[in-house]
Amino acid sequence: xxxxxxxxxxxxxxxxxxxxxxxxxxxxxxxxxxxxxxxxxxxxxxxxxxxxxxxxxxxxxxxxxxxxxxxxxxxxxxxxxxxxxxxxxxxxxxxxxxxxxxxxxxxxxxxxxxxxxxxxxxxxxxxxxxxxxxxxxxxxxxxxxxxxxxxxxxxxxxxxxxxxxxxxxxxxxxxxxxxxxxxxxxxxxxxxxxxxxxxxxxxxxxxxxxxxxxxxxxxxxxxxxxxxxxxxxxxxxxxxxxxxxxxxxxxxxxxxxxxxxxxxxxxxxxxxxxxxxxxxxxxxxxxxxxxxxxxxxxxxxxxxxxxxxxxxxxxxxxxxxxxxxxxxxxxxxxxxxxxxxxxxxxxxxxxxxxxxxxxxxxxxxxxxxxxxxxxxxxxxxxxxxxxxxxxxxxxxxxxxxxxxxxxxxxxxxxxxxxxxxxxx
Amino acid sequence: xxxxxxxxxxxxxxxxxxxxxxxxxxxxxxxxxxxxxxxxxxxxxxxxxxxxxxxxxxxxxxxxxxxxxxxxxxxxxxxxxxxxxxxxxxxxxxxxxxxxxxxxxxxxxxxxxxxxxxxxxxxxxxxxxxxxxxxxxxxxxxxxxxxxxxxxxxxxxxxxxxxxxxxxxxxxxxxxxxxxxxxxxxxxxxxxxxxxxxxxxxxxxxxxxxxxxxxxxxxxxxxxxxxxxxxxxxxxxxxxxxxxxxxxxxxxxxxxxxxxxxxxxxxxxxxxxxxxxxxxxxxxxxxxxxxxxxxxxxxxxxxxxxxxxxxxxxxxxxxxxxxxxxxxxxxxxxxxxxxxxxxxxxxxxxxxxxxxxxxxxxxxxxxxxxxxxxxxxxxxxxxxxxxxxxxxxxxxxxxxxxxxxxxxxxxxxxxxxxxxxxxxxxxxxxxxxxxxxxxxxxxxxxxxxxxxxxxxxxxxxxxxxxxxxxxxxxxxxxxxxxxxxxxxxxxxxxxxx
Numbered sequence: 001x002x003x004x005x006x007x008x009x010x011x012x013x014x015x016x017x018x019x020x021x022x023x024x025x026x027x028x029x030x031x032x033x034x035x036x037x038x039x040x041x042x043x044x045x046x047x048x049x050x051x052x053x054x055x056x057x058x059x060x061x062x063x064x065x066x067x068x069x070x071x072x073x074x075x076x077x078x079x080x081x082x083x084x085x086x087x088x089x090x091x092x093x094x095x096x097x098x099x100x101x102x103x104x105x106x107x108x109x110x111x112x113x114x115x116x117x118x119x120x121x122x123x124x125x126x127x128x129x130x131x132x133x134x135x136x137x138x139x140x141x142x143x144x145x146x147x148x149x150x151x152x153x154x155x156x157x158x159x160x161x162x163x164x165x166x167x168x169x170x171x172x173x174x175x176x177x178x179x180x181x182x183x184x185x186x187x188x189x190x191x192x193x194x195x196x197x198x199x200x201x202x203x204x205x206x207x208x209x210x211x212x213x214x215x216x217x218x219x220x221x222x223x224x225x226x227x228x229x230x231x232x233x234x235x236x237x238x239x240x241x242x243x244x245x246x247x248x249x250x251x252x253x254x255x256x257x258x259x260x261x262x263x264x265x266x267x268x269x270x271x272x273x274x275x276x277x278x279x280x281x282x283x284x285x286x287x288x289x290x291x292x293x294x295x296x297x298x299x300x301x302x303x304x305x306x307x308x309x310x311x312x313x314x315x316x317x318x319x320x321x322x323x324x325x326x327x328x329x330x331x332x333x334x335x336x337x338x339x340x341x342x343x344x345x346x347x348x349x350x351x352x353x354x355x356x357x358x359x360x361x362x363x364x365x366x367x368x369x370x371x372x373x374x375x376x377x378x379x380x381x382x383x384x385x386x387x388x389x390x391x392x393x394x395x396x397x398x399x400x401x402x403x404x405x406x407x408x409x410x411x412x413x414x415x416x417x418x419x420x421x422x423x424x
Numbered sequence: 425x426x427x428x429x430x431x432x433x434x435x436x437x438x439x440x441x442x443x444x445x446x447x448x449x450x451x452x453x454x455x456x457x458x459x460x461x462x463x464x465x466x467x468x469x470x471x472x473x474x475x476x477x478x479x480x481x482x483x484x485x486x487x488x489x490x491x492x493x494x495x496x497x498x499x500x501x502x503x504x505x506x507x508x509x510x511x512x513x514x515x516x517x518x519x520x521x522x523x524x525x526x527x528x529x530x531x532x533x534x535x536x537x538x539x540x541x542x543x544x545x546x547x548x549x550x551x552x553x554x555x556x557x558x559x560x561x562x563x564x565x566x567x568x569x570x571x572x573x574x575x576x577x578x579x580x581x582x583x584x585x586x587x588x589x590x591x592x593x594x595x596x597x598x599x600x601x602x603x604x605x606x607x608x609x610x611x612x613x614x615x616x617x618x619x620x621x622x623x624x625x626x627x628x629x630x631x632x633x634x635x636x637x638x639x640x641x642x643x644x645x646x647x648x649x650x651x652x653x654x655x656x657x658x659x660x661x662x663x664x665x666x667x668x669x670x671x672x673x674x675x676x677x678x679x680x681x682x683x684x685x686x687x688x689x690x691x692x693x694x695x696x697x698x699x700x701x702x703x704x705x706x707x708x709x710x711x712x713x714x715x716x717x718x719x720x721x722x723x724x725x726x727x728x729x730x731x732x733x734x735x736x737x738x739x740x741x742x743x744x745x746x747x748x749x750x751x752x753x754x755x756x757x758x759x760x761x762x763x764x765x766x767x768x769x770x771x772x773x774x775x776x777x778x779x780x781x782x783x784x785x786x787x788x789x790x791x792x793x794x795x796x797x798x799x800x801x802x803x804x805x806x807x808x809x810x811x812x813x814x815x816x817x818x819x820x821x822x823x824x825x826x827x828x829x830x831x832x833x834x835x836x837x838x839x840x841x842x843x844x845x846x847x848x849x850x851x852x853x854x855x856x857x858x859x860x861x862x863x864x865x866x867x868x869x870x871x872x873x874x875x876x877x878x879x880x881x882x883x884x885x886x887x888x889x890x891x892x893x894x895x896x897x898x899x900x901x902x903x904x905x906x907x908x909x910x911x912x913x914x915x916x917x918x919x920x921x
Binding site for chain 1: 542545547595599600616618620622625627629630631632633634637638639658682684685686725727784785813817851852854856857859864868871872873878883885887898
């Protein structure tokens with residue numbers, strides 16, 4: 001990077017090269033993800049996206065890449081950037097093959113828009129991220145996941161192919177539109193969850209699932225001394241055929257989900273059964289018999305609220321834990337002031353807090369993660385608590401490989417500098 | 425060559441043929457005499473894998489038993505400047521385990537221990553040489569199985585499955601190998617040992633396991649694999665549906681998918697395959713006068729299956745099916761599957777050679793593409809039989825031929841290229857489960873641009889900057905063995921960069 005005056009010149013050069021339709025200078029003082037933003041790039045199609053990246057590479061101007069801006073805090077602290085590259089105008093469903101149950105959408109298309117379009121045709125988009133404005137590209141870049149993960153699998157499983165523009169401006173494709181494919185390296189796996197640090201997703205082919213014939217949501221409340229039983233039931237529920245979401249919720253989020261007063265210290269089990277009427281009835285009846293669970297009407301949007309809770313908190317940690325160790329996580333995290341959401345089927349524990357003593361709370365998270373050998377991901381962390389911490393954890397022996405990947409895909413470090421694991 | 429060239433001028437670090445003795449001694453020190461093959465008669469079987477149209481004899485084959493030995497062998501090869509080729513059971517059909525001139529083959533078949541089974545968490549840790557079916561057999565009493573089930577599962581290894589991202593009939597519902605690998609211990613191309621992923625299946629950061637699985641042995645050697653185990657379904661229904669012809673059967677499959685049913689497997693056998701099976705030891709009582717049969721398997725909660733069977737019946741009837749047989753017991757179910765899994769073996773009776781193709785098309789395009797495939801074979805006067813994973817749109821057009829007939833061999837190659845082109849034109853790809861290997865490297869430009877391939881080369885270079893790990897696979901290149909003088913041609917000049 002050149003001197004400050006040179007950098008300003010380069011930002012303007014990028015803007016002039018791309019023209020006002022795509023690039024605009026920002027008013028002084030604009031900030032995004034804690035960084036000052038001078039330039040805003042809003043390409044309308046893949047060719048413009050490629051032009052943007054080519055210009056940014058030539059002038060060595062780094063950018064933060066955004067979709068729906070729902071989870072800007074993910075990843076390590078963003079380094080200095082000159083501008084923002086938004087994918088929001090790369091929008092729309094390109095092709096929807098109803099017979100085959102596959103769909104191609106531009107990166108900036110909202111997940112909610114795609115979900116609504118396919119459900120009307122008997123299909124379901126197996127992506128249920130937190131954040132109402134989440135885009136397809138953003139969900140993929142962040143490997144977004146929600147309460148139905150144990151049923152849908154990780155998002156990468158539903159990605160058939162990606163069009164990705166590399167930092168150099170080259171437009172590339174990996175995978176395809178078919179449901180089984182080993183043609184070429186599986187780069188889509190590498191891009192999914194890479195937080196836009198290796199390339200910018202232009203569009204995606206996704207595999208849909210048949211929409212369930214019937215859906216039922218049930219809630220059971222457990223007293224604090226019954227959390228062991230709640231875990232056992234949650235895990236058993238998650239392993240039944242029609243159960244596509246099972247969540248055990250404790251602390252403040254439990255109260256928000258309607259745990260009666262007095263039970264706030266206990267936990268709530270939320271279960272969604274979906275599929276053919278026979279198996280839904282069987283599993284729902286089982287749950288009612290075991291727990292006295294009650295059905296919750298669709299309008300209560302219980303899973304939607306669960307998703308929002310999962311994505312909330314100034315301090316938020318995700319622990320991936322083997323099922324046998326899950327039950328050891330709840331009490332210490334709740335005692336430290338966290339709201340806790342456990343997805344037993346996926347083995348995910350979310351600890352969310354708005355207002356805690358950060359250092360102490362982080363120490364608890366680290367201790368619990370270590371105790372249960374969890375894969376720890378700090379999803380949100382106040383800047384004052386961040387320090388030198390790599391939110392993905394120490395990459396250890398993989399560090400040179402991660403650096404090598406970044407260097408080869410983004411040699412000028414123009415894409416979300418600093419964000420990725422071990423990239424700092 | 426029977427033994428490495430004992431040239432007195434050989435310096436350590438030069439290519440085999442000049443410094444081969446030194447390398448052989450080092451390899452012997454690592455794996456013992458028992459673990460090193462250098463004699464011509466021993467090396468002969470390693471000239472190729474399941475793709476037999478090309479062959480190239482390696483310099484040596486090592487049979488390590490531990491991760492440390494694999495790492496030491498890789499380091500010895502690096503020090504000697506020799507490329508190495510990982511190999512499992514050698515059942516691959518795309519030449520992914522083909523040696524290149526002067527190379528050392530690292531065969532993992534002696535690393536065949538199931539190291540741990542964790543039934544509660546549904547995971548297992550295995551060495552790469554564990555045979556696919558052996559793992560499922562070992563855990564069946566726990567109510568679990570390992571879902572990826574390639575047709576070669578009685579022989580192929582988990583390590584090879586990881587390299588190829590192998591599929592199988594049940595991929596339709598359960599996914600391919602990549603969906604069942606949680607973590608991998610890898611000997612990197614520089615000899616370092618790295619652990620990728622986590623038993624939770626949700627390691628933080630980049631998904632390096634996802635990038636590694638299916639990389640055809642070009643990014644390193646898997647020496648330990650942590651896999652996800654799946655609960656055996658509560659109930660299974662297996663249907664045999666009789667159709668007048670293969671195009672009609674394909675149409676019915678498309679309709680099943682479009683209706684929103686997700687069977688565990690949907691496999692089609694065409695008339696010629698049926699005849700071959702019924703003439704063989706795999707005979708299962710399939711109707712010889714049928715144009716095609718569909719094996720459709722449904723599994724899951726018992727309460728869900730009856731309505732699904734009924735819907736399949738309706739769709740079958742609407743598509744001219746003459747009969748729908750539901751397996752009455754496990755014996756009959758096994759019989760249906762014996763016909764399917766034995767189909768390739770049965771075809772061995774038709775001609776001296778069999779070319780097993782592998783391509784995928786959008787499922788809705790199956791009827792028109794299968795018709796095109798038949799037309800191509802007819803036009804080239806070739807004996808084609810089809811047995812394939814219809815539910816995934818994954819075609820296996822199989823051509824029976826005699827390689828001694830040069831004219832016929834030429835037509836086989838020509839027709840193969842036309843079949844792949846037809847699949848790509850329909851929105852498909854050139855391989856669904858066999859891999860690119862050496863077989864299809866020169867067809868990659870049908871699917872990918874130079875920029876697409878260049879992105880893949882970036883991944884390759886991050887793992888293996890010197891291109892020594894299984895060179896000559898998965899990227900377009902010139903033919904290796906056509907100019908196979910290792911003395912004249914260093915592996916580092918292999919033109920895929």
